[in-house]
Amino acid sequence: MKSISSKLACLPLMAGAWVGFAAHAVQDLPGGPAVRQLNLAPPATRIAQEQHFLHWMMLLICTAIFVAVFSVMFYSIWKHRRSKGAKAANFHESVTVEVVWTIVPFVIVIVMALPATKVLVAQKDTTNADLTIKTTGYQWKWGYDYLTGEGEGLAFISTLDSSHRAMSDSGDVRNAPDNYLLQVDNPLVVPVDKKIRIITTANDVIHSFMVPAFGIKQDALPGFVRDTWFRAEKIGDYYGQCAELCGKEHAYMPIHVKVLSAEDYSAWVAEQRKKAAAKLDDPGKVWTLDEILKRGEKVYAANCASCHQANGKGAGPIKPLDGSAIVIEADHTRQLQIVLKGAANGAMPSWQQLSDTDIAAVVSYTKNSWSNKTGQLVQPAEVVAQRGK
Numbered sequence: 001m002k003s004i005s006s007k008l009a010c011l012p013l014m015a016g017a018w019v020g021f022a023a024h025a026v027q028d029l030p031g032g033p034a035v036r037q038l039n040l041a042p043p044a045t046r047i048a049q050e051q052h053f054l055h056w057m058m059l060l061i062c063t064a065i066f067v068a069v070f071s072v073m074f075y076s077i078w079k080h081r082r083s084k085g086a087k088a089a090n091f092h093e094s095v096t097v098e099v100v101w102t103i104v105p106f107v108i109v110i111v112m113a114l115p116a117t118k119v120l121v122a123q124k125d126t127t128n129a130d131l132t133i134k135t136t137g138y139q140w141k142w143g144y145d146y147l148t149g150e151g152e153g154l155a156f157i158s159t160l161d162s163s164h165r166a167m168s169d170s171g172d173v174r175n176a177p178d179n180y181l182l183q184v185d186n187p188l189v190v191p192v193d194k195k196i197r198i199i200t201t202a203n204d205v206i207h208s209f210m211v212p213a214f215g216i217k218q219d220a221l222p223g224f225v226r227d228t229w230f231r232a233e234k235i236g237d238y239y240g241q242c243a244e245l246c247g248k249e250h251a252y253m254p255i256h257v258k259v260l261s262a263e264d265y266s267a268w269v270a271e272q273r274k275k276a277a278a279k280l281d282d283p284g285k286v287w288t289l290d291e292i293l294k295r296g297e298k299v300y301a302a303n304c305a306s307c308h309q310a311n312g313k314g315a316g317p318i319k320p321l322d323g324s325a326i327v328i329e330a331d332h333t334r335q336l337q338i339v340l341k342g343a344a345n346g347a348m349p350s351w352q353q354l355s356d357t358d359i360a361a362v363v364s365y366t367k368n369s370w371s372n373k374t375g376q377l378v379q380p381a382e383v384v385a386q387r388g389k
Contacts, residue, residue, distance in 0.1 A: 053115070133146055137246070139346075144157075151272070179239070286379060356384050360383050
C-alpha cells in the first residue's frame with residue numbers, strides 16, 4: 001500500500017515535468033536542425049542540391065534492386081519448394097546468364113558513378129574564389145581569417161555564446177531558444193552568390209568544419225591545410241558544428257554562417273574595419289587598474305571563460321587560474337608567454353591575434369579576480385616587449 005501511495009505521489013511530478021517539457025519545446029531553426037528531421041538539411045547551395053539528388057537517386061536504385069532481388073528469391077523459394085515436388089535443375093555455363101549478370105550491374109554502376117563523379121569533382125574545384133577564408137579549429141572554438149577578397153585582413157575568434165554555456169552548465173534549459181548551443185559571439189559573415197573558399201587547419205587536435213545546408217564537410221588537421229568551397233544562394237543564417245569528436249567540449253563548438261547581400265556585406269566589412277582600428281590602442285598608454293579590469297572582464301568572458309570557466313576553476317585537464325602560482329607571481333613573463341604562444345601542446349592556444357591592450361587587460365583581470373587579489377597591473381607595453389621573445 002505504501003508503495004502504491006509513493007507511486008501516486010510521483011504522478012503530479014511526472015505530469016509537471018511533461019507539461020514543462022511541452023511548454024518549452026523547441027521549434028524548427030531556419031538554416032539549422034528541424035524538429036523530427038528525417039531528410040537532409042534544406043539545400044542553400046547548388047552543390048547541396050546535387051547531393052540531395054544523388055541521395056534520392058541512389059536510394060531509389062538500391063531500393064529497386066533490393067525489391068527485385070528478394071522478390072525473385074522469395075518467389076523461387078515458394079514456387080519451387082520441395083513439398084510441392086519441385087526438383088532442382090542441373091545446368092552450368094549459361095552464357096546468357098553470365099552476360100546478363102555482368103552487363104546489368106555494370107550499367108547500374110555507370111548510371112550511379114557518372115553524376116556522383118561530376119558532383120565530387122565540382123566539390124573539389126576551389127579555383128576562382130571571390131573570397132578566401134582560413135578557418136582554424138581550436139579546443140573549442142573557431143578562428144576566421146579573411147585572406148583574400150573583400151574583407152581581406154579581418155580576423156576574429158568565434159565562440160559559443162556565454163549565456164548558452166551558462167544555461168547548459170546549470171542544467172535548466174526550460175527557456176532554451178531555438179538556436180540553443182548554436183549561437184556564437186562572432187559568426188562567419190559572407191556575401192550571397194559569391195564563391196567562398198574555406199581553408200581548414202587546426203591548432204591542437206582534428207576538427208571538422210561542417211555546414212549541412214551548404215553541403216560542405218572538411219576535416220581540419222593540425223599541421224595540414226585542406227580546402228573546400230560554397231556559394232550560398234539565399235540570404236540568411238546557417239548553422240553547423242564541428243563534426244569530429246575533438247574532446248570533452250566537442251558539443252560546444254558550433255558554426256554560424258551569416259549570408260548577407262552584397263551591400264550589407266560591404267557595410268559589415270566597413271564596420272569591422274572601424275572596430276579593428278578602434279582596438280589598436282596606443283600600446284604606450286598607461287592604464288589604471290580599474291580601467292583595465294573592466295576591459296579585461298569582457299576579454300575573458302569572450303575568449304577564456306568557455307575553458308577556464310567564469311569562476312576561474314578550470315575543468316578536467318584545463319588548469320585553474322584561481323590560485324595559480326603562474327598567475328599570482330609578481331613576474332609577469334611566464335603568464336604573458338603562455339597567452340602569446342600557447343602551452344600544453346596546443347591545449348592552451350596562442351592568443352597573439354588579440355591586441356596588446358586586450359592581452360594586458362585579460363592578464364590583469366586574472367591576477368585580480370576570484371581569490372587572486374594581487375593588485376598587480378600589466379601594461380600594454382609589457383606585452384609589446386614579450387611578443388618578440
